Amino acid sequence: MSHSHNPAPLIGHRAAGLKGRVRVPGDKSISHRALIFGLLTRGTTEIEGLLEGEDVLATGRACTLLGAKVERVGTGAWRVAGTGIGSLLPPKGVLDFGNAGTGSRLMMGVVAGHGITATFDGDASLRKRPMRRVLDPLVKMGAEVVEQAEGGRLPLKLAGASDPIPVSYETPVASAQVKSAVLFAALNSPGTTTVIEKEATRDHTEKMLAHFGADIKVEPHGQHGRKITLKGRPELHPNKVIVPADPSSAAFPLVAALIVPGSDIVIEGVMDNPLRTGLVTTLLEMGANIEFTNRRTEGGESVTDLRVTASDLRGVDVPADRAPSMIDEFPVLAVAASFAKGTTRMRGLSELRVKESDRLAAVHAGLIANGVDAQIEGDDLIVHGGAVRGGGEVATHLDHRIAMSFLVMGLASQSPVGVDDGTMIATSFPTFVPLMAALGAEILPS
Ligand SMILES: O=C(O)C1=C[C@@H](OP(=O)(O)O)[C@@H](O)[C@H](O)C1
Ligand SMILES: C=C(OP(=O)(O)O)C(=O)O
Secondary structure, eight states, rough: OOOOOOOEEEOOOOOOOOEHHHHHHOOOOHHHHHOOOHHHSSSSEEESSSOOOHHHHHHHHOOOOTTOEEEETTTTTTEEOOOOTTOOOSSSEEEEEEEOOOHHHHHHHHHTTOEEEEEOOTTTGGGOOHHHHHHHHHHHHEEEEEEEEEEEEEEEEEEOOSSSSOOEESSSSOOOOHHHHHHHHTTTOSSSEEEEEOOOOOOHHHHHHTTTTOOOOEETTTTTTTEEEEEEOOOOOOOEEEBBBBBBHHHHHHHHHHHHHTTTTEEEEEEOOGGOOOOOHHHHHHHHHEEEEEEEEEEEEEEEEEEOOOOOOOOOOEOOGGGGGGGHHHHHHHHHHTTTTEEEOOOGGGGGGGSSSSSHHHHHHHHHHTTTTEEEEEEEEEEOSOOOEEEEOOTTOOHHHHHHHHHHHHSSBBBEEEEEEOOOGGTTOOTHHHHHHHHHOOEEEO
């Protein structure tokens, strides 16, 4: 499927202190999964606080093509009438996931576990991303890759197995998408599947499996890992999903408030699942003023309000084993590090090379374009902070997080920072520009 769009360049201007209270949209990871659980549950699943971003909407369309009735009943309020496990329909069209790695890979797991054939496609960014990491275990479970672009890439056609073979699978990369694809395929398997991860990654699929009544066990494995055991063919029961605010989106106003002098903001109800809080941990080590108030549980996840005031940051060493808990936050951490006193070293970033863009290269290039002294050494990114000149135009390579990170940089640099295209921001945070404006930040078309 060819996607072309008109790039919309944006520019972030130097701001006076940011002020106000905001709530960022629902978590993207949980939103994708909520729709997929709706599809796999017979009966009606109600969702509150769904992220209405392009990535998640693409997953909703795929669920419709696979037989669900997906209905928007209010802002963020959705209803999914599912077919149930084992009863998906063969899709009449291509499953087009646009820019979304998560939607495409999770749905490959769903399709692999059913006796149907589906074609998966996406935009120019998604077509470059590696899919073998999910296809390898799914083929072990009996699925067949009928057609694929070179290197196991999209577009590809996948024929699922009507009786997927239960497996014991150790994920070779720290990836919640790979883990989740195997678990979704295993849902229609006549036996018990085990997934082992050496390093724990976000556990939303596991939590939601339990929430919908599946028989799942999660145990510690080794020093940082987990072993997940799932019994196939459960009868999932419809259960309401309340989606908490996305910590990966909260990261942008959070870093903005730290680096813009005079800022004092509150970001409400941010999910603080410990497998998602690596950025906050790191910023606290850097000397950030972040207060956690009103901690409570929402939709089975712990959430908290974050009060953030402008801070004098200092450079730190970020250990590689923290990377999975902040994998999408490194671009904006690199921006925070640019304003910190001293050097920040972020270790073990190889996975950044296979996101919507090669984020290691894109972040490095953006820093250099704005006068920040930075190097890549192996899989590490090193940023020497201080006053940031700005004035650069950053190539975003169809990557929403690169766009938002450098617009945030422009709010505190000496000269404004431009990005060549802001359209991809709509994939994960469609209200980013107005939300930042409500805090007093000027992000304008250029
Ligand atoms: O499972 C998920 O919802 C996600 C997992 C991560 O990807 P990987 O599994 O490739 O690490 C993350 O980068 C992505 O934004 C969302
Ligand atoms: C990596 C990301 O998403 P995905 O893999 O779903 O495209 C992201 O949102 O930063």
